Amino acid sequence: MSDLSAALVLVFTAGWCVMCAADVGDFAPCLQVFYKSWPPKGLAGTPICQRYYNQYRFASLYSRPRRSPWFSAYLYSAPAGKRPTACWKFEPQLAYPGADGNMVPFPPGPLDQNVVDSQAVELDYINSTYSRGHLNPSLHHQSHEDRSATFTLTNVVPQKVGSNDGPWEALEQTVNTTLAAYCLGEAHVVTGVIPYQSDEHWLKNHRVAVPEYLWSAYCCPNYNNSLPEELRDAFPTYAAIGRNDRNSTEEIVPVSQTAKKQFRGFDVRQMPLETLEKYLKDRFSAAVSVFYEQCSGSD
DSSP states (O other): HHHHHHHHHHHOSSSSSOOOTTTTOOOOGGGSSGGOOOOSSOOOOOEEEEEEEEEEEEEEETTTTTTTEEEEEOOOOOOSSOOOOOOEEEEEEHHHHTTTOOEEESSSSOOHHHHHHHOOOOHTTTTSSOOOEEEOOGGOOOOOHHHHHTTTTTGGEEEEEHHHTTTHHHHHHHHHHHHHHHHOOOOOEEEEEEOOOOOOOTTTTSEEEEEEEEEEEEOSSSSOOOEEEEGTTTTSSEEEEEEOOSSSSSSSSOSSSSTTTTTOOOOOOOHOOOOOHHHHHHHSSSSOSSSSGGGOOOO
16 A cells, blocks of 8 residues: 555545544535535545534535645535635634534634644644635635635645636636526535645645645536537536646646746646546545536436
């Protein structure tokens, strides 16, 4: 077994991901965010039903060793109003299994050491060369509370600014306009990360793992059939992988030489869901299924 495989303990089962006894819970309270109430299969970690103001807003599969999520899953809704002011939060149940499940804003003073040990904190990102990259973006939600709930460090990964403010932001905008215009029912979105093949990369203090790529996929089985030609292949599902490292090889995502210099090397490649799952299987050495029956609409 490779070092990566041993560290990730990635397994595929017919029904559920394998979880350790220390996990804070499961996805049962927030299954509605997943298509057919079916969480992605093939990744092991700590499931978090992200709760804010006593309502479940979205779901994340969290990696304790990496102190960052494998993925976040949510229901898309067309955004309204201004982007909320960032008020960063943490998950108390990662530090104390019996704690209240609501995410909590970071206090202005010193943090409890159990919180620091259990998850990423603001100091991890300060003065690093990475931004806080949302997996579940504020842009893809309507209510102020849903948008504010995305500002938790259990929903972000270290992301280069050239990706976060460039091609990846453009992808989020494209998904937003596409789903808002043509998705007639619920749209389920899952966004996650791909680690480096061998040696892990970390933030400055070796606490938070840096992904080599980000990926995202949506599922909208009920959509407007009068699609423009360029969107005929974008429903019921579509996916993408984005670079987070300019020095990565180009087998997964080629580099455009015509892109603006500050964004070159952080390209995003859109692709069918099947292609995304192929790359996930290759990297994780385990079959990964993002949506039930690949968002076919069948029971």
